[in-house]
Amino acid sequence: MVRINPSILAADFVNLQRDLARIPSADFVHVDVMDNHFVPNLTFGLQMVGRIQDVSSLPLDVHLMIDDVDRWAPEYAKLGAFSVTFHAEATDAPVDLARRLRSLGSRAGIALKPGTPAEPYLDDLAEFDQVLVMTVEPGFGGQGFLAETMPKLQQVRDAVDAAGVDVWLQVDGGIDLSTIAVARDAGADTFVAGSAVYGAADPDLRVSALREAALRHGEQGHTH
Ligand SMILES: O=C(CO)[C@@H](O)[C@H](O)COP(=O)(O)O
Numbered sequence: 001m002v003r004i005n006p007s008i009l010a011a012d013f014v015n016l017q018r019d020l021a022r023i024p025s026a027d028f029v030h031v032d033v034m035d036n037h038f039v040p041n042l043t044f045g046l047q048m049v050g051r052i053q054d055v056s057s058l059p060l061d062v063h064l065m066i067d068d069v070d071r072w073a074p075e076y077a078k079l080g081a082f083s084v085t086f087h088a089e090a091t092d093a094p095v096d097l098a099r100r101l102r103s104l105g106s107r108a109g110i111a112l113k114p115g116t117p118a119e120p121y122l123d124d125l126a127e128f129d130q131v132l133v134m135t136v137e138p139g140f141g142g143q144g145f146l147a148e149t150m151p152k153l154q155q156v157r158d159a160v161d162a163a164g165v166d167v168w169l170q171v172d173g174g175i176d177l178s179t180i181a182v183a184r185d186a187g188a189d190t191f192v193a194g195s196a197v198y199g200a201a202d203p204d205l206r207v208s209a210l211r212e213a214a215l216r217h218g219e220q221g222h223t224h
């Protein structure tokens with residue numbers, strides 16, 4: 001199973017509805033919320049994500065790069081977002097927050113910055129629906145893929161398989177037609193791509209090409 005989630009951070013914010021309609025083959029639309037505190041960049045908040053939820057035919061994969069997630073993450077679940085991912089670095093009680101998100105009907109994701117170890121969360125994997133291993137420092141699109149995050153991704157993959165739990169492993173940052181194979185090899189099944197999709201002349205064709213690149217790689221002997 002391979003999921004391709006285009007990030008609208010690379011779309012035209014003035015023509016978001018048009019750009020949302022350009023990726024019909026995608027699995028989810030990845031929505032980057034930034035507050036200029038947790039990361040040094042600012043995008044949009046609850047009101048905007050509510051409108052995206054209203055007009056999108058794809059389910060929303062919300063990535064919160066904000067402080068105060070205990071307060072704000074549940075509000076995104078209440079909007080009807082399919083999945084809400086908060087950063088581990090932004091809360092002292094990730095399991096409690098994940099339970100709250102699930103109780104509100106959303107999937108619960110936990111994200112790890114490149115320098116954040118996975119160990120503290122590996123015993124609680126069943127509490128989450130998704131682990132996001134950031135492959136760039138969060139905050140900006142168009143950065144280069146950090147291959148040094150791959151051992152951590154593999155470590156999470158091994159722990160998920162050993163526990164026998166159904167947790168999606170997402171990568172986000174610098175995913176393109178070549179790095180998607182590297183991340184697939186290390187165990188990812190869910191791929192966020194911003195500039196690789198919206199920088200293409202035909203974004204939907206690029207979604208298909210990314211999917212094929214990941215699947216082709218999987219067929220060549222890697223069956224994560
Ligand atoms: O969360 C983030 C950035 O912090 C991402 O979702 C970016 O939007 C990915 O952009 P590309 O690296 O694919 O251009």
Ligand SMILES: [Co+2]
Pocket residue numbers: 007030031032063172192
């Ligand atoms: Co993101």
